Amino acid sequence: MTDQTKKVFAILTLSCAALFATNTHAADFEFTTVLDTEQATYFPGDPFFDITPYATNRLLPTTSQDLDIDFATHGDTSLKFNITAPVGKKFQITFTDKREMLNVTYRNYSAFDGNNHYFDNSPSITYENLTGSLTTGSISRMSFSELGGSYFAVLNLFGTSGTTVSFTSLSIETTVPASFDSHISHTVTGQPSIVYIEAIDNTHTNQGQFLQIVDFAPVPEPASLALLTLGALALAHRR
Secondary structure, X not given: OOXXXXXXXXXXXXXXXXXXXXXXXXXXXXXXXXXXXXEEEEEOOEHHHOEOOEXXXXXXXXXXXXXXXXXXXXXXXXXXXXXXXXXXXXXXXXXXXXXXXEEEEEEEEOEEOOOOXXXXXXXXXXXXXXXXXXXXXXXXXXXXXXXXXXXXXXXXXXXXXXXXXXXXXXXXXXXXXOOOOOEEEOOOOOOOOEEEEEEEEOOOOOOOOOEEEEEOOOOXXXXXXXXXXXXXXXXXXXX
């Protein structure tokens, strides 16, 4: 092995070690929902009530997870909602001047045995494999409220007209303080969680499915590329 090859080995080994040592903090409670169904509806408008036509697209799950957490038995508690596309797929939309926002909703009207509230008006939002740009709107929060016994996360995400945005998943995370001591559960009402990503088009014509689930071809991560390079160098050295 030449000195140059040894140096390359050393650099790549250190790079791999640094990448694999990166460790993200796991949430105390984490709930994941896969959106695997496309839905397109069109409302032709109602001149009597001065309502103009519009088209709505939603991405929906076949099943979803429901919260059942007694916060009184925990201190500060991190909570994370993951909304993801099926394996090998991604969410995709092209924004226009009549189609400029994504609405993300994770909601349930559930049993609620407390009398206090919790609101986070700036939860942490992260994306996987995001292409394009999304801006978080002012109405983006996670909350628990005894009004109707509900918990929910809602995000308004804005794009730029003429651009296409895609991602394989998004995560919404907050830390519920120990002062919130209620038990959240859907078991009394029996209502499942409502989870969806929605976009509305106001061009006054039926636009079909413009918020889509499409194929996704992953790009190898830096750690994987480094390992492939190490393997290639090892083969070259053996030869």
